[in-house]
Amino acid sequence: MNSNKNDALVITLREALQDPLLYARAFGKIRLRSYQSAVIRAIARSVLYRQGLTFVVMFPRQSGKNEVQAQLEAYLLTCLQDCEAEMVKISPTWKPQSLNAMRRLQRVLERNSLLRGRWVKENGYIYRVGKARMFFLSGEPHSNIVGATASALLEVDEAQDVEIEKYDKEIAPMAASTNATRVFWGTAWTSQTLLARELRLARLAQQQDGVQRLFIAGADQVAAEVPAYARFVAEQVARLGRQHPFVRSQYYSEEIDGQGGLFSPQRRARMAGNHPLLNQPQAGQTYAFLLDVAGMEENPASAVVMSEGLPNSSRDATALTIVAVDGSTCADPILRAPTYRCVQRRLWVGVRHSDLYAELRALAETWRPFRLVVDATGVGAGLADFLSRALPGRVMPFTFTAASKSKLGWDFLALVESGRWKEAADAADDELGRLFARQLELCQYEILPGPEKRMRWGVPDGSRDPLTGQPAHDDLLISAALCAVLDDQPLPSGGETLIVPGRDPLGDLDRGF
Numbered sequence: 001m002n003s004n005k006n007d008a009l010v011i012t013l014r015e016a017l018q019d020p021l022l023y024a025r026a027f028g029k030i031r032l033r034s035y036q037s038a039v040i041r042a043i044a045r046s047v048l049y050r051q052g053l054t055f056v057v058m059f060p061r062q063s064g065k066n067e068v069q070a071q072l073e074a075y076l077l078t079c080l081q082d083c084e085a086e087m088v089k090i091s092p093t094w095k096p097q098s099l100n101a102m103r104r105l106q107r108v109l110e111r112n113s114l115l116r117g118r119w120v121k122e123n124g125y126i127y128r129v130g131k132a133r134m135f136f137l138s139g140e141p142h143s144n145i146v147g148a149t150a151s152a153l154l155e156v157d158e159a160q161d162v163e164i165e166k167y168d169k170e171i172a173p174m175a176a177s178t179n180a181t182r183v184f185w186g187t188a189w190t191s192q193t194l195l196a197r198e199l200r201l202a203r204l205a206q207q208q209d210g211v212q213r214l215f216i217a218g219a220d221q222v223a224a225e226v227p228a229y230a231r232f233v234a235e236q237v238a239r240l241g242r243q244h245p246f247v248r249s250q251y252y253s254e255e256i257d258g259q260g261g262l263f264s265p266q267r268r269a270r271m272a273g274n275h276p277l278l279n280q281p282q283a284g285q286t287y288a289f290l291l292d293v294a295g296m297e298e299n300p301a302s303a304v305v306m307s308e309g310l311p312n313s314s315r316d317a318t319a320l321t322i323v324a325v326d327g328s329t330c331a332d333p334i335l336r337a338p339t340y341r342c343v344q345r346r347l348w349v350g351v352r353h354s355d356l357y358a359e360l361r362a363l364a365e366t367w368r369p370f371r372l373v374v375d376a377t378g379v380g381a382g383l384a385d386f387l388s389r390a391l392p393g394r395v396m397p398f399t400f401t402a403a404s405k406s407k408l409g410w411d412f413l414a415l416v417e418s419g420r421w422k423e424a425a426d427a428a429d430d431e432l433g434r435l436f437a438r439q440l441e442l443c444q445y446e447i448l449p450g451p452e453k454r455m456r457w458g459v460p461d462g463s464r465d466p467l468t469g470q471p472a473h474d475d476l477l478i479s480a481a482l483c484a485v486l487d488d489q490p491l492p493s494g495g496e497t498l499i500v501p502g503r504d505p506l507g508d509l510d511r512g513f
Helices: 002-017 020-027 034-048 065-079 094-111 164-175 194-209 219-223 227-240 245-251 265-269 327-331 353-367 380-390 402-417 431-442 475-488 505-510
Strands: 054-058 086-091 119-122 126-129 132-138 153-156 181-186 214-216 259-261 287-292 318-326 339-349 371-375 395-398 444-447 455-458
Touching (some): 002 020, 034 054, 065 086, 065 094, 065 126, 065 132, 086 094, 153 164, 164 194, 227 245, 227 402, 245 402, 265 431, 318 475, 339 431, 371 380, 402 475
Parallel strands (some): 086 153
Antiparallel strands (some): 318 339, 444 455
């Protein structure tokens, strides 16, 4: 009887070592999905038969990319344990990405019935089975990784976030002398990334010899096998909008432009509302003030209040947007956030902050906003402080930095794409409404390289409106975008306070699936 069991075990082991899917099922107790299966088989074949192919694998967020990586690595450590095989995995950062990758592999090794107790961790970043080793290194711009060798496999994870120069100078040479198999894993982003470059090269090579090197899955493909994923993506689309750059790239594997106009005609059309502009508040409505503050050096003695008519000025202005906050969409089980309807705008050039403070306080007494989001950058901090003292508990200072403005831009896009920012039906009849529309058209963006997914956006400094030849600004646009700060604020509901749970679009992208 024992002999029969041993024979069966030998047969199972022999079959499993010939197929990574059988290996994962037999020893890892996991069944990989169909879109994962072709990937792991192709890469394993190239490594074990020394084909030296280069693969590009583009999966949506939270679709099991990390799991198939760890199963592949465990399989190769098993198959190559009698060889002096060295495999290297590069992540954009050491903490958390390389550390997370090591934890995932270690979890798979611990659960693997064949490898349990047979693997060793060396020097804090190497996993060894027999003579085979898996190295984990950081691809950060200033990391010192020169000298490492990938004799069997070189993986670049989240390749869209690894700098091209870093890869070409320090990472690619690791596999040069051995012609090791190379794999670029990641999610779609812009056409200027390392992943995008390697995707184009893989597609060209694939067209020439017919050998599949490119594996792309989208949300629909994953959802067909994972109903929970279908529900998750539907929620993201409802919250952010199908055309939001995060949804297009991170879930539908669609490459986005790295720069250009931020507010397309389609995006601007989504802002159209059916409410009127207001001169006075309406009973029963909740309002908020959104204030972008001009610097003091832009406020000389000659003052102009621009609520009617626009003087020719090269200086930035202080812009106020008054929005009605519609909390009814907070009850939507997917949106769970308010809708903002612009009801009035004000613009000031050359007004002293002391005079501006007095006018803003008077407006606040009339409109009774539940929150005032105030640009507290630079000299704006003083105005924000004065308003905070006069209106305790209602002022939210916002300091602009490269990081905070980037996040504000992404969050405002989510509001627009999900239909939660609305312009008045008669906005085109209002001069400030038309100016806001022009600022939307002139707004440009640039997505910067790196895992932070940082966006630089606004009307370029020194630019002119090609229709008028006048200096172009984005004061009204920045003021409107500040409404995104309100999303995590409790709304007054006449009785019990309604808490609106704020959600960061980037946060969902950082969680595993």
